[in-house]
Amino acid sequence: MRFPLVISCTLLLPCLALGKIDRQRVVSQFNIVRTNLIDNETTPLQVGNGNFAFNVDNTGMQTFLPFNTLSSWAWHNDSLPTNGELPSDYKGVVRETYGRDVYYDIPDPNLKQATQWLISNPNRVNLGRIGLKYKGKTLDKSLIVNSKQELDLWNGIVTSTFRVDGKDVKVVTQGDFDSDAVAFNIDSDLITSGDLQVELDFPYPPIHSTAYKYEVFAGVYDFPLNHTTTLVQDGTDRTSAHIQHELQELQYFVNLRWPKETPFKLSRNEAPGSASVTAHRYTLTSTSKSCPVAFTAHFSPDQRVPSFPAKIQEKNAKAWNKYWNEGGFVDLTASSNPNATELQRRIIKSQYHVRVNSAAKGQSPQESGLMNNGWYGKFHMEMVIWHNAHWAVWSKQKYFDNIFPELYETFLPSSLARAKYMGWEGARWPKMTDPETGVSSPGDTNAQLVWQQPHPIYLAQLAYQASPTRETLQKWDKFLTATADYMASYAGLNATTGKYDIGPPTIGVTENTPANSTRNLAFEIAYWRYGLDTAACWKRKLHQSVPEKWTHVASNLALPPQIDGLYTVYDGLNGSWWNDTKLNSDPRSLIMLQGILPDTPAVDPEVALRTADKVWDIWTDANIRGWGRPVLAINSARIGNPERAIYHLTAYDYWQFDDAGFAIRGGDGGTPPPFMPGNAGFLLAIAYCVAGWQGSDADTPGFPKDGSWTVKHEGFLKSL
Template sequence: MAIDRRRLVRRHNPVITSAHPTEVFTVGNGDAALTVDLSGLQSFPEVHRLRPDPLRVPRDGLDALPEQRPRAFDRDDFQIPLQTQSGWGWYETRPTRPLELAEAETTHATERGPVPYLDRMGLQRPGDPIAPEFTAGAWFHYNPRRAHLGRLALVRLDHPGPLDPSIIDDALTTLDLWSGRVDADYSVLGHRVQVTTVGDPDADRFAVQVRSSLLAEGWGVAWVFDPQPDDLAPFEHPLEETTSWEARSPQDWIARRTVEATAYAVHVTTTGELREHGPDGVVAATDRPELDVVVALRPGPAAFDRTERSTFTDVCSAAAEWWCRYWENGSAVDLGDSTDERATELERRLVLSQYLLAVNCAGRTPPAETGLTYNSWSGKFHLEMHWWHAAHFALWNRGALLERSLDFYHRSLDAARETARHQGYRGARWPKQTDPSARESPSNIGVFLVWQQPHVIHLLELLHASGRDEAFLRRHYPLVEATATFMADVVAERNDSFTLPPPLIPAQESYLAERETTADPTFELAYWSWALAVANTWRERLGLVEDPRWRRVSEGMRSPTVLDDGTYAAVATPPFLVRKDHPSMLMAYGWLPPTELIDPSIMSATLDSVWEHWDLQSSWGWDYPVMAMTAARLGDLSRAIDGLLMTSPKNVYLNNGHNPQMPGFLSLYLPANGGLLAATAHLVAAHRDGAALPPGWSIVAEGFESVRADSLDRGLAGAP
């Protein structure tokens, strides 16, 4: 029986009935997004402002593990800010003196000689004092930052400041997932107010319609330029922001906004009339009971053409059409016939995650870990997380949304080649934390990670498996070749096998202190073997002879270390296993297809050990999908489902589908949402391949047929 997709999606429409710091909805298109509160707009920013918890925020602003205090999950510890962000909206501060990136380098001794790494940025939060020797590293780490572009708010015409949510009574604010719009219905001072807010799927544009007699009582909708969120280091103050408005007609105003040297334009049109609001804002007002406002955003100071106008109806119709296609054409999973009471919650998480990832992670650059909702790590994106944000698009038959971001790798290829050359390697070395410039950010941890290197090969292979032609192969082969060349060059040969030598930090970042000695992490060994085999398969598909170095390294990677208890170690050097952070050794069999390096029976024992002994307080949201994928690969769907729904403070999904991690810093964590969808695709594939579901579970799945079964079940080229 075919899934009734409209019913499936809409039965999980989230609603808000009262103000809370985490109760927000986001509309957008992957390249620009706007997050709204109970009002259907961005009216109560103070309620949602982040309140940092100094004992839990990562001290280097990148990825050092915070201090962990055991406590149960409490939603009141978290806040999600009301911001408007885009893929192009970035700014840099002006340092007090000229800075050179080389000031952030340290030369490390390696087996092949001295190699420079950008690791001199010190361990500090943005607001902490920074030692002079770390000034350059800190500045290049935090800059550029993603900008908050402005805010759409319900306002009183005679009151330029934000309102208090106590003005709202009897509220029901709904995110209609099927049409991608927010509908709010509530009372203010005895007047019924109805608000609809929607994002344009094809442009950086947002539209709102307010219907209420309140409009005739001195109320309107304002576009407000808030100061940028204050995460500046002491030597970066003050931040310069300026605004100038051009009134082209009473219904059509354009702002030119600058944040330091960054300029952008905002085009506001309305069915009412526009007037100044506060020092920098503009407000739309009318005496009629209905008011439409459309706000368009554009990088640079260029003016909008006078013909560039779009109505609320235009935007609403375009969004409804786009979202209908999104839900109808992708894959779907219906758990409605299950009798296990947890099935409804898992289905809810799946539906909401599909929405959140399309809004936040389907743009022309890889996303930040908090997407376009608010800044984590200065809004920069982490390439080791790109798989988690976007692989599901290929696995759920929406590969075109992943392809949007592939041009970033092509634009960044020269920079990645230069990084490799500067360190003495061939090929291209991809950064860990970066921005549209592709410049690596200095870090005590990030520059020593390597597991992002094969990701572009993995993502491209998933897309090819879901049905891409030879033109796709030819277009993207340069990325495969440059990546594989670096991977085959960075290894060291010992006793007729290849190792991943120090300095190195594995995906399990607990090995910061041992980075000068850590070698051969289990997951990365398997990833190197698999990805280099796939790279040669791409050559075969294109009629090229195989690269003998790639084959030799792929087949010669050393076997992972096995502990005395018969489980895989995390790394091959002391301390061999630390039971906190990511259990990344599981990724070698589950997240990855089978390879000759990994013994399924040893991996099964490793999964048992993680299940029983891991410190879940220190885990992250995508670790539960990791456990689920390994269980699914082993054919244990009962444990796979248990992993996805495991009770843990890091595995909670809010009303809006977000997965909070750390108060004051990570109130949402989109890699967890992407991991959930990827793991479910593995679960569906294992079930399709004969694995039994546990009692009480029924899965109806559609749209996964175009993903080749061996991309999930039996491995890809080079696997047994």
């Protein structure tokens, strides 16, 4: 059921509460507390820094559930196909485009194994499991009672308490913002008696010979002879120990450190070369007679001596405090609206999760973050705005700048080569890709999706808004140039209309349009116009000449198609498409014309408004999934309907966040939480609703002025 549409907004009470926000008070209200043992369908709690995350079960470690330890740098390639096919044999599949044959990265039915290898490689590696063992065996879940676990969000600390055989155990887990390390503090009489120890184990990536969407537990223990681990230093008479793990082309170390007052010793459970599933298991034993004990586990391509755990624990808390105190913040806690508390919970927890999962150096996060291996651990280029635009408008620009434009720098050579191979100028950016080389993963959608192409221009505008300097213009210029060169080159002149078309073949935002007959997708063609116009403005700011082809194509692009005064998904449809369940079950691309897309001459605001109202009528709650709610909220705020905006953000029965605050994708996604574009897109929508967008004047334009919302905010920038 939906709330009735309210057309008018009468101001009853001020929506903005003035005064500095007590951020710690607000954040600490939403600490995550668990009192039941979780299972493999529950999201683990995490510590990490954006490049690295350690995922824990109720023990604060990876004891009875082998959750993952993932990083942005640890990737692995499977063995080559067994039938002799080589990835280099793959050349793509021909699709006619504007009257000529063009090779696209579509699965080749004659090279099935080589195609699958390219799709599934490289894949992200689980760096290892660290858990507890009791009386010589992995601590069994059945022995754990009176469990309580709390994630202190303000300080980034996971505290886990439980009892084993009548004895208390307390584990404190913290990450490090400066390195890929996790620090543990363990307090229990079972440690001093020698009954409770720490174990480390190292899985091997499975052979990804068939298509799949995710691995909850990355890695298997069935191929011990495929990889090696070496005890480099056991810690005897030292405060450190090291294990080297080698998986073909990948080698890395687990570097351990502890205080000299509470020493440990590391031992290998089995002889090297063992074929047992426990062949790569190690035991870390405390040789101290006092508690608590503490150690650091640091994962790195290099052998090194990491920081002492106390140092990491001190730095980690300070770094989290600084994170919460910088940039934007919104406080809804004085609101009387019954939806305010849950909305605040989602805001706070999403901010924690994006810092752990979405703040890598030079990489955008994968859709399942650093929790599990969704899509082999690869991120999707069309999602980079939904993942990362919030950093800029929440005034946390350094996290945005850590990713961009380095990501595009990495992919520029392969994207230039891709466009040239296909017969176009500039850079054709991939969709799902090798994170180091930009090699595209073959797929019908991967090859023919196009809405990622203008993204560098949009992101550059966010960067310039935060820092409107010549340095920003120069830093982004080559990426905008390569992008606009491709966009102008890719559009095809229609001899009948005299206008430039996009496609076929193309696939739209919602990935449900027939590639070989889809021409002039409404959102994509409008985005093309915005991108080319903005790139031309960029050149003028640099006092450079604007390529004539850019302005010619921009001014002669076909307009987004209309039927009966409403926008339609793509050209060639008739009015009956609104009754086509394949299309009307997800018409978000039409909402995006006045969603994240800034104003452009390609979009008629009145037509877009009527279209948004039609979408409200036909896009039912049960069909809205993924990042659909954020874009609907943004659109609603922009068209002056804050009631509808807040409805979309508070439709809790339909858009669910789990107890840890991870967005659930919903619908037919087939993936477990987390769905990081849901969390990050939600934060972007909150920014629109709180601070507005370029050209908006009212404060909190996405919140109803009905007297039930008291919105206190600070530190935001307007969105585009």
